Amino acid sequence: MQLGIIGLGRMGANMARRLMSKGHECVVQDSHADAVAKMVSDGAVGAATLAELAAKMTKPRAVWLMVPAAVVDGVLDDLLAHLDPGDIIIDGGNSYYRDDIRRAKKLGDAGFHYVDCGTSGGIAGQDRGYCLMVGAEKPIFDHLRPIFSALSPGLGNEPRTPGRDGEPSDSEQGFLHCGPNGAGHFVKMIHNGIEYGMMAAFAEGFNILRHANIGKKDHAVDAETTPLREPEFYQYEFDLPEVAEVWRRGSVVGSWLLDLTAKALLADPELKHFGGKVSDSGEGRWTIQAAIDEAVPAHVLSAALYDRFSSRGEATFANQILSAMRHEFGGHAEKKD
Amino acid sequence: MQLGIIGLGRMGANMARRLMSKGHECVVQDSHADAVAKMVSDGAVGAATLAELAAKMTKPRAVWLMVPAAVVDGVLDDLLAHLDPGDIIIDGGNSYYRDDIRRAKKLGDAGFHYVDCGTSGGIAGQDRGYCLMVGAEKPIFDHLRPIFSALSPGLGNEPRTPGRDGEPSDSEQGFLHCGPNGAGHFVKMIHNGIEYGMMAAFAEGFNILRHANIGKKDHAVDAETTPLREPEFYQYEFDLPEVAEVWRRGSVVGSWLLDLTAKALLADPELKHFGGKVSDSGEGRWTIQAAIDEAVPAHVLSAALYDRFSSRGEATFANQILSAMRHEFGGHAEKKD
Amino acid sequence: MQLGIIGLGRMGANMARRLMSKGHECVVQDSHADAVAKMVSDGAVGAATLAELAAKMTKPRAVWLMVPAAVVDGVLDDLLAHLDPGDIIIDGGNSYYRDDIRRAKKLGDAGFHYVDCGTSGGIAGQDRGYCLMVGAEKPIFDHLRPIFSALSPGLGNEPRTPGRDGEPSDSEQGFLHCGPNGAGHFVKMIHNGIEYGMMAAFAEGFNILRHANIGKKDHAVDAETTPLREPEFYQYEFDLPEVAEVWRRGSVVGSWLLDLTAKALLADPELKHFGGKVSDSGEGRWTIQAAIDEAVPAHVLSAALYDRFSSRGEATFANQILSAMRHEFGGHAEKKD
């Protein structure tokens, strides 16, 4: 079927290519003309403007936005002027689900249909397919099923979950109608919250492995340094790329994140190319906000988020407060490097 | 090759079967005679006693212990009386790596070889193979390679890590010489610490999803209950088995633990069969001990461990202290159910 | 000076009494007539209705609301109908500072002045005085200074902070103009967030002390129970009321919360009167929301909040997920009590 795609960044462009490779028609637009030209050379119908995109599509139109969350509202306003009631707009980016609820109400009142689609898979998605979490009116979801089906991985080589047989469900193919508007990005938000937690679990674990040689090192002997009581137990020099690799086969922590970690460690065992300032892009924060509103404890997911804040130096003033207190009660001077 | 196996519980029996299916000879012993008999009917050489096991093996013997960590020292003492210098003992259970270091020293002084082997894979290992993390003298590890190779999954269907080609390394087949004695169980310990963290990430995430309908529920209106400010954002009834399923395909959180969660939720979406008292078996604790000795922050792994303690009621007195304080300063009475 | 007080609960009544004892006139109203009557017998001017309260006051009126956060907006709407431009309304409860900003805007547009005043001190405040954190236009704050001064503890017996001399500042007397509207409740919110953290620190510490006799207890010996490696180090039976008492004098953890804990433990060393379900009243949650919006790590304050959630059973489903996973990969059955 035909799909309009606005936004041909890394994600949007890959998704267009995957759709076309499965026989769908893509009408594409981007603020960068060369991105459009490149996609046209790959087989897409190009549009220089939103008006042109609308004009080149048949009704009811289905238009997928793959733009940064911060500009969705602006693009929506521009786009709606060129669409007609009954048309469908899908936000496939990382919007906050509360914005989805607001937008769905506004668009619905004007006769349009709004779909929020959480999209996971990253830059590997063009080949592996994308995991799609959809919030929409059910008939609209059904109407778009060919698109979701083409974007998602399908059953693939994954073993089916015991207890599932017969015709594969949507979820087994990698897309799901999660509920009404907002539900798609809510599920994606929690997905990313979990992702932060899993990543932190690996990061902490590898950090402990890396320092397992601490017993070989000299320790300062002063009142500001805790002595290592049993250095004989910390004499290991672990080969982290090999550890990551062996865990990929048969272990309980086997996962795509581990696969990627094994790849990164193999290429650069010291990770010298990374300084360790870790961004967060919103979903982790919103996950915690949901946990708090629901009164659900989230020690692990919060800790993972805060560690990212700390990696960017945001704990500094708190640490200065601690040093100041220690100086006051104990006369402790801060250690210098 | 020939391997002695002591301990025919769930893990030991499965491992023996996997080895025999790959053409190795297993001489088996267990304190339960029927466990031995059953394994004999599957093709193993049975031994009623440790002495008999030793007598039925050719030198240098290699004997694998698959017994609870708490009884390893006792079995070792009994076993050594029947072995000869040059023989090899492998502890394949979940021993603390510090015990390995102690035992390896003691056995080495007596002319034996000790091997610590962290074994991951659980009850699925008989089919999937086991991930093996080995601490040993290198020549002993090499001598045992046929056993490790048979137990581990092999390359399988996993895509090779980009950058790896040519002859597959041990690690790519699922076993690894991690270093000298203790190194195997050290790596396994961290593996389990990470496992706790990943499990907690999923558990917290699904708990938040489950309570996403809190806006539909009545809230007590009193000074002891925080009002939910925006109930309109918590009106979702998520189908957790479906969410777990869709994440299995193409998402960033894809993992074996997710596969298992999807299976468990499909069978029992409310998890009514589980009360939520979660055991911990030592490795998580030792991981934190290592983190602290190394001065490595481990917010996530610790939180995962403490949540298990709390699940068993160990926070109760702390909570009573909090209630007592609140009563003192604010006259707050505890809410009853 | 004259102050209207609406809401004669524990806090409002105590504050009225303190103000009258310092020579101020209180015009009081409450939805319970007997609360008004009792305060009249203590010397207040009573009012049966908001209209009557307004009629009995001289302009510009200053009216202090001491009602639950959830009803502030309703009372405000009713009250404004009886007031005149230039009058002052003070919200002395635990409102969310974002509500203050909204209300101040609305009231300001109508010619009124709004003051948000975070009030700490609990039921002891009538005698000790209250710590007051005020958000207001500066001239309005100055106008109300006599009231703040009477409610707050004053310099008292506290030693002055080194570096402070001369005329005591407002802050040294226990009240502070924190900034424009919302600033008072923002500071109070963080105060309570810190309070949660301090309470949790004590609660965890006493819980560890209480279990320091674990080496004397029998441990189950099974694969689901981590053995205690060195029971000889956990043979202590600490007298918690005595420990709390000794820390009150000269130690680094000396604090009012410790004073209260010492009192509670003396009265009931086992805290049998408390079940350990700990409420939270909003400020702790809002503190975390602020931390996240500001990207400031708050591991401790979050953990303190989550522990309260867990105390009320909110972690249960997460724990069931963990048990289900353990059952899947390891065949582990949950331990029963």
Add this chain to the structure above:
Amino acid sequence: MQLGIIGLGRMGANMARRLMSKGHECVVQDSHADAVAKMVSDGAVGAATLAELAAKMTKPRAVWLMVPAAVVDGVLDDLLAHLDPGDIIIDGGNSYYRDDIRRAKKLGDAGFHYVDCGTSGGIAGQDRGYCLMVGAEKPIFDHLRPIFSALSPGLGNEPRTPGRDGEPSDSEQGFLHCGPNGAGHFVKMIHNGIEYGMMAAFAEGFNILRHANIGKKDHAVDAETTPLREPEFYQYEFDLPEVAEVWRRGSVVGSWLLDLTAKALLADPELKHFGGKVSDSGEGRWTIQAAIDEAVPAHVLSAALYDRFSSRGEATFANQILSAMRHEFGGHAEKKD
């Protein structure tokens, strides 16, 4: 009574002075002759060597060690050669309680008495008095009561805990027989663990207050930066020295640590003199070790410890792992400053 004191650092010297001011005789020794000379000029009996110290004391001697934990064993060995059975050695430093148990056994077997005394109060203790937590045989504790009584603050101006009347208990005067050997340092260890947690609660809270102006700042607009949704709620410029000061009077967070924070912030509101690398001196780590052995959850105390580790850069490799993962799945490049 007479007390030998070995170690005239900041703590030991102050304690000697306090004892002498209360009429006790101090026989002092230190590896720095000038420290001894200075104390002699203050009225102490000086000793150049341990032998001389022993010779100048009457039996049964009581000798207080106030030396770094790392050298206690060495000093003990040297000292014992000059003492006689029946003599008493008190370790007043920050030893690990497990060392106390070991030493008490060894010394007891040789006819000596060992006392472990946790000492809190810092550099202010000379004036305020010290809080003393003692592990000892009860008769030995009773014998030393005059010393403990002189060092501790006494009843002072603290209000007595409601429920306590009559003759003040030891604990009300600031010293306590906590139990047999090790008990004193165990209680001190937990005291310090709590101290870490309280300090972190304040540090996080002030950090959130300090960043409450984030809404005034420009934010990068890119996919790596989470937008601040409601900047209008973060427009505050709080005066932290004033906030700390006002909390000192009547609030729930009133505490000695707050007094010290108020002092430090008044002297240097930006805390420019501190870089924020926070040492830890062992007790916090041991507290967590105890929590884990006892299976007591300690989210807050652990987080406080880990934040110190992170302040010293120990999370860096973990953060690099996170950045590497993000690069792999999302093509995310790390943000530079």
